[in-house]
Structures are given as structure tokens and as C-alpha cells.
Amino acid sequence: MSFPVSSWLRLSALALLLPVVGAAQNAAPALPAVPAQQWYLLDPKADGVMGVSVRKTYDELLRNRPSAPVVVAIIDAGIDTAHADLKRLLWTNPKEVAGNGLDDDQNGYADDVHGWNFLGGADGRNVDVETYEDTRLIARLKPLYEGKARTAVPAAKRAEYDLYQKVKKTQADKVAENTERAESLGKAYLLNKEGADNLKLALNLPRLDTASLRRVSPADPNLYRAALGLYGNLREAGYADMESVLADMKEGLDQSKSLLDFSLNPAFNPRASIIGDNPEDTKDRRYGNRDNHGPDPSHGTHVAGIIGADRTNNQGILGIADNVRLMAIRAVPNGDERDKDIANAIRYAVDNGASIINMSFGKYYSPQREAVEEAMKYAASKGVLLVHSAGNESQDIDVQVQYPSPLYLSGQRIPNLITVGAAARTNDRNMVADFSNYGKKNVDVFAPGHQIYSTLPGQQYGNKSGTSMASPVVAGMAAVLKSYFPSLSATDLKRLILASVDVYHTKVLKPGTQKEVDFAELSNTGGLVNLYRAVQMASAEAAK
Template sequence: MRIPFFVGLLGLTSLPFHSQAQSAAPVAPAPAAAQWHLLDPKADGVQGISAQRAYRELLTTRVANPVLVAVIDGGIDTTHADLKRVLWRNAKEIAGNGKDDDRNGYVDDVYGWNFLGGKDGRNVNVESYEDTRLYAKLKPLYEGKARTAVPEAKRTEYDLYQQVKKSYKEHYEQDHAQYAQIKPIYEQTQQLAEKLRRELGVTRLDTATLRNPVTQDEQLREVALMYYLNLRQYDQPDLESVLAEMKDAYEQNKNLVEFSLDPAFNPRSIVGDNPEDTKDRSYGNRDVMGPDPMHGTHVAGIIAADRQNNLGVLGVAGGPVRIMAVRAVPNGDERDKDVANAIRYAVDNGAQIINMSFGKYFSPQRQAVEDAIKYAESKGVLLVHSAGNEANNLDQVAQFPAARTIAGQPFANLLTVGAAARTADEHLVADFSNYSPQQVDVFAPGVQIYSTLPGSQYGNLSGTSMAAPVVAGIAAVLKSYFPGLTAQDLKRIIMQSAVPTKLQVRQPGTDKLVDFGTLSSTGALVNLYQAVLLAQQQDAATPKK
């Protein structure tokens, strides 16, 4: 999924909208304010989900039951101090013996499975975009041809090529322009930071240092003050954190222009399968961490970071909730075959909830994914999906996995989530979030969400990728304390208990003010406290056997 860009950080540049502030680990518990998404709107003045209030006032006398949440993502750091106790372990599998002990078709799948790996242990990291892959496939067939010259049976594919060609060229121009902008600014900021550290005699340019720099050089003081103001504006602790994020943005964009947009690039040879064969499930390897587990590690922490170890952060869900790692999302666009197989693997190995913080805008094997979603429904599994980060109206621009079937019907077991910010004002909706009165179900906190990062570190990331696991965490809490709830019950309770607001907010991607209620089917923000109340009412009304 492409990540939106925001303008203004450091007064100089555009960076990916996920800002990251890392700290050493293990660390003492983060201040409550750092995890604003867990707080209560009335008591704390932020648009959180009232998780702490729900635990404190409603759940202390109830018994929590085991729940398994699968995270289909780019990988999870299985050694993280705040995750290692909550990770699912396949009790039927003997680690490292090279055998499929439980005979589920996957050798040594102790923590989950990696559908982006080869049998030799190598892994796909960077992938091409779906429009790049389709462009490479269809260009030899249709480039330079008029539609009337194409056989009628092939005209749908011809029309797809025209869409793909337009999308590919737009992304090519956009990504190259971003790379050309970021590279010199990253290098310039590196040089300025190095000069500041040298002149000020410090090793770290934190806000305290930049606010009152010990120097008589007025020009240097002005530069330091500019950095200080921008760090405060974007809630960053030091310039080094920003530089780390700028480096990440630079490297991401470099990968985009050198690999993801290259029609000749084909990393799938690493996996060694036929990516067109959606019936094939026997591929991959056991490495659920992969080469870049940042995104998945952050998502996993939002759902269920250890609430009992007195370290770091708190997951939305606690107690016996466990996380299964399923790696299927590279840096680039995921493949439909991998998504379908990841869903089926999670379902077959006991997951009751699946988080899917990924998406793309072309889906050549959509039927395989739809069949997997329906398979999950037949097994009572709820899927939670991020709405996407391109400020699109999903009623006008299709995103996949879609919220509706090919026939146009909503999935009974799929929730689609947009991203909200902490303030109850015109900026409540994240300016990058996709939206839709029909295709997006609810909004959840998704801006500056503090969670786990690889290497037992922590930091803030933003995106609908962060909003979806907030909702998956809510679903896990409900399923844990009210185990009789079905996937349809979970979806209904989360939607019905979400808190509506009639605020005038900025429509994502514009300065236009619109009614918040028009941006999703519920026009509401999820709230765990209200969801537990509604689940209690249903539980009380259900005849006991």
C-alpha cells in the first residue's frame, strides 16, 4: 500500500505520514498520555476508545477466555520484550526439527507461516506494485492497438490495460518526484544536524538542547529554534528520531523507483512457486519475522502488547489473547494468492479474528481472496481491514480486499476501518484516510499511535494500518469476555456501539468541511466501553443452557 505524504516537517520536506520515535528497551511503562487511543473522551479530553475505563469499570469481575488473533502483515519481531509472552505457539509443532509434526502442510510453523519465503530460507522484501505487474503482463498484448481491433472476448482485459497503464504512469511520475525531493533534503538535514552537534558539543539534539542552544552564533540559534518548533509540532523527542524516519523514507522511495516500478523486476523467483496458481498452498517458510518486521510488530503491539509485564505499552486486548504471525505483505503490493492462503492458514490453525492492515487498487485474482473471506465466514472468523491511506472515497475508487463481494454484497464477517486523530475538531479525521458512506464501517484512532517496534523498541506510527488493529483489539476483548459472540455479533456490536458525532471535519485530502457522519456507514468512532456495555446486554438477554 502506498503511504501518503505530508508537507512541513522541519519546514523543509515531505515525509511518509508514519512518524517514528524510538527508545531503548526494555523500558518502564509508557505514560498514559502516550497511548491516547486507550483513553476516554470525557475523562481525558482525547478521542480514545475508553479501553482503560472498560477494564476498570466493567471487566474486573468477568473471566477472560483464550482468543487467537492472526496478524497478516510484513512480519513480527518474535523476540520483542512486550510481545514474546503473547505470541501464539503451535503446541503440536516441534521447533526446528524440519518435520511437519502436526501435518497441517507447513514445516516448523511454530509462530505462524511466511508466504513470502523460499524453501532455502531466503525472503522477498521488496515487491513490485500490482499495476506494475499487470502493466508488464498486458503491455505486449495491447499496446498500440485500438479497442475495435481487439476480439470482443478480450476487450474487458484491454480496458483493464488502459486503466493499469494510466495508474502506472501516474505512480511512476509521483514516486520519482518524491524521491528527487527527499534525497537532497535528507542529505541536507543530515549535514545540518552533524554541524549542530559538533558546534554545540552534544551527541543528541533533543528539544531541550534545541530550545536553548549554548552558542553565540545567531544563525545557528535560528536553525536550532526552527528545529525545536517543528519537533514540538510533530511531537518528536529529538532530531535523531526524525533523521531515522527521513532515512526510512529515502530508502523506501529508492526501493520504489528502483524495484517496485520496474516491470522487469521479479523477486518471486525467491519463493519458487507459480504466483498465478491460487490453488497451490504448499510454499513459503517458517520465518515469520522476515527482513523488515516494523509494520507488523507495531500492529501486533496495538492489538495485544503484554498488559501484565510492567513494561512499555499496553495492547487493547490482554489476558489470554494471543497473536499469530502470518507474513504475506512485502514492501510493495501483496499478491492475491498470498492473501487468500494467509487467511486460510489463519482460519485452519485456530484464529478467531484476523487483522489485515494492507491494501491495493488492482486485484487480478480477486475471486481467490473472496473465496477465502467466505471460508473464514463459514468458520466464524471476523476479518478487520484498513481502509487505506490515499484520501480516496472508496465508493469512487475501488480498494482491495474490497468491503463487498464481486456481486456487490457486503461481507458479513469483514469490518473496514478509517483513521481518526485525537482531537474533537475539524481535524478529527486523519487527512490521509480513505472514507466512504458505504465501504467504510467505522473510524478508530490511527494518528500518532504509540506501540511496539523491532528490537524491543517503541514509537509512533500513523495510518489506517494502526486504526484496524485498534478495532481488532476491541473484537478480541469482546470475544475473550463473551466467548459466545459470533463473527457477525462482533461486527454488529462494534458498529452499533460506536459513538456518532456530527462534527464538521475536513474531508481527507481537501480543505472542504463535511459532516463526519457522511464519511462512513455508521458515522461513528469505535469505543470499547460502549461495546462491552452492549455485549453485556446481549449476554444478559441470551437464555443460558
């Protein structure tokens, strides 16, 4: 799981501050108002932002229509199951007695009341930070091939030798990138924090939010220009306040330091002492513990809220789906997920009744790819839709394959998988999030994924960006379709979501570059998902 430090933050952070002084429902509920921060629920035409028309759909197409509950599994880093906007919607295993320490339903997982944790030890401890997959490959292959010439390696082992040379380079590149990032973000964070503190003091403001900055009228013209300039920069970058910018910078800084200390360290292996299994034994399925929360459930809690935060409690935010049960499966650490855990997580979700699985994770090496693909085939055989984030590295994944891949090893396209890129709020050159991966063949659709407001642990709410946020937008849409049209299969859901996109030919910045390209060339549909159009299509087909 990677945190997208946007190009805007990396390149513009130092200049951001201008110079300043030193339960199952039988019918759709009454329609609540959309919180102002949830732009992604709004309609492009009516509201002028690149949302997916959730409010319009409930208002015009689904009001008072019956729906059935749908189970959506969230394979992630954990979920805050006590959050007021999520706890009513949690999936509950009807055959399991909470807290008795027994495997009441004999499924191999004791006390799996709301899901399971494949990153936990039998003693209750948890893996938090993990290594990258290329780091793990370095640890395994270095003793075999370091210092050897290719001609000295047996022919049968040369493919593995070549893999070692490849991961050796990517590992070195990541170390260099994160060393530079930690240094530059560290300096930028301190500079901006000092400037923000000074500006708050000079303007007598508790927070530097856009509403406050727009209202202030200091007598000092330099101070006025500083406030106005910061207001413009925040608006352009899609931030509501300077505090959110600093929080993103701090998160990126902390992650870069963590990567250098742990995820990029070949000697680091927390799994050995905590779980004690063989990660390469993909037939082993009975391990882990019941802790759905984990050490850091921020990412998964945010994803869960996007899909299905409570739409009836008149607080917080609105999830996209209104009749959903959220199954928490912990299998994604801070670092690269293990293929074994992902395969087992998919199988667990399928066996316990999930219709849709959100997969906001990915990596660029997959040593046990066959095991993951077998699990995905198992999901397909049971009619389960998989929704996967495209990745946050500004890469063309038609060229640089990201896993899970949308293609099987055989080259066949996976029929029950949707791969999602991240879009931003405005229909202009910045419509594609600058960190988002893309691909004319291997990315299916784009969905809102920049500055997405959702649930956070500890009864909190906030913005996060990433294709990790775009994927649950699509998973939530799929849940709405499945809930109101229960006969739809996984392939039906995929077909409807892809066929109903709004195609745009806006000239946008190709992620990671300053080159403008046609938005429609960055995915195989050329479009942004739209729930209103998808429900219209489903309704028309159901009426035949």
C-alpha cells in the same frame, strides 16, 4: 503495503526548522500505568485526546472479570517473535514439534510453530520487495496490447485491453509521483538534518525533543525563536522529537527509491527464483517456509504490539487486548501482496483457530479477487472476524475501490469484515489523518492511526502512522470483546464495534485537500471506535 508520507511532511518539511545558526489468564491483571506515548489508549472526555478508552474500560468495567484466550492472526510482513513485549503472547501450534523439520500435525506446513510464511522459499530464502499489482499487469499485458488500436482487438479481449490502458496510466503516474517525491524528500531531508545538527550544537542538546526545546532559554533571541518555533511545529505535527521527523523522512525517501528500482519495474520478479510457484494458481496451498520474522518485520511487529503487547511485564507498552495469542502469518511484502498468498493466509488462520484476523494491507487491482473472496467466505462460515485497513492514499474508496473490497463481486456487503480509517489525536480540523482513505459507504469506522507508539524489532519502540495502525486498534478491541464475552460471533463483534462508536460532527480537513467537511460524512457510522461503549453494550446484552 504502502508507507504514508503525510501531506504535512511533503509540504512543510523545508520550513520545519526556523532559521538557525549555520499464558491463559483467569482474571484481568492489576492495572498498569499507560505509557505517556500511548495516547490512543486514553479517553476523549477524561484525557482530552481522541483515544478509544482502553484504560477506562479495564479500570471500570473489566477489573477482576474472567476472560478466555483469543487467537488473533496478523497477516503482515513478519513479526519479531523474540521481542520481550510479544514473545509470551505468541500463538503456539500445540501439535507441532519445533525444529524437527516434520509436519507433525499433517496440516501441510512443516514446523509452523507460531504461524507460516507464504513469502518464503523451501531453501529458507524470502521475498522482501515485490512489484505493484499494476506493474505485474503491465508485464503481462504489454506484449499483447502495446501499440494496438482498440478496434484491432477482438471484442472478447477489449475489457482486458481497457484494463491495460488503465494500468499503463496508473503506472506512469506512480513513476512520476515517486520520482518527484524522491527528489523533494532527498533535498528536504538533507536540509533538515543539517539544520537539526546545527541547532543541537548551538543549544548543547543531545536530542531535539519537545521537553528539551520547551526548557531551553538561550541568550540569543534568534536562537530562542528557532527553538520555540521548532517546538510549536513538532507539537502541531504530533511528533515528540525532530529525530522522529527525520526518521520518517528517511523511511519515505528510501521507500520511494525502492519503488522506482523494484516495485515499479516490470522486469523485477523475485518470486520466480525464490518461491518458484505459479502465483496465478490459487488452488496451490503448500509452499512457503516457517520464517515468521522475514527480512523486515518492522510493520508487523508494530501491528502486533498495538493488538496485544504484554500488559503484565511492567516494561515497554500495553497492548489493547490482555488475553490474546498472536499468530504470525507472513504474506505482505514491500510492494503489493499477491491474491494467492492472502487467500491462503486467511485459510491458514481460520484452520488453525484464529477468531480475528488483522489485515493491514491493500491495493487497487485484484486479478484473483475470486480466490480472496472465497477465503473470506470461508472465514465467515467459521465465525472469524476480518479487520482491514482502508488505505493511505487520501482516496474516497466509494469511488476508487481498494482491495480487499468490503463488497463481494455480487454487490453483497461482507458480513464479517470491518474497514478502518485513521484518526489523529485531537478533536479539531486535523482529526482525520491526512493520508487516510475514507468513504461514506465503504469505510465503517475510524480509529487512532497517526503517531501510534508500539513495538519495533530488536527490543525497540517507536511511532508509526497509517491505517495499518488503525486496523489493529479495532482488532485489539474485538479481541477484548471476544475474550470477555466468548459467545459473541463475528457478526456480533462487528455489530457491537460499529454500534458503539462516538459520532462526531467536527469540521475536519478532507484527506488530501484543504476543504473542511463533517467528520461524520467520511464513514458509514460517522464515528470513532470506543472500547468502553462497546463493552458496556456487550455487558448489557449478556445480562438479558
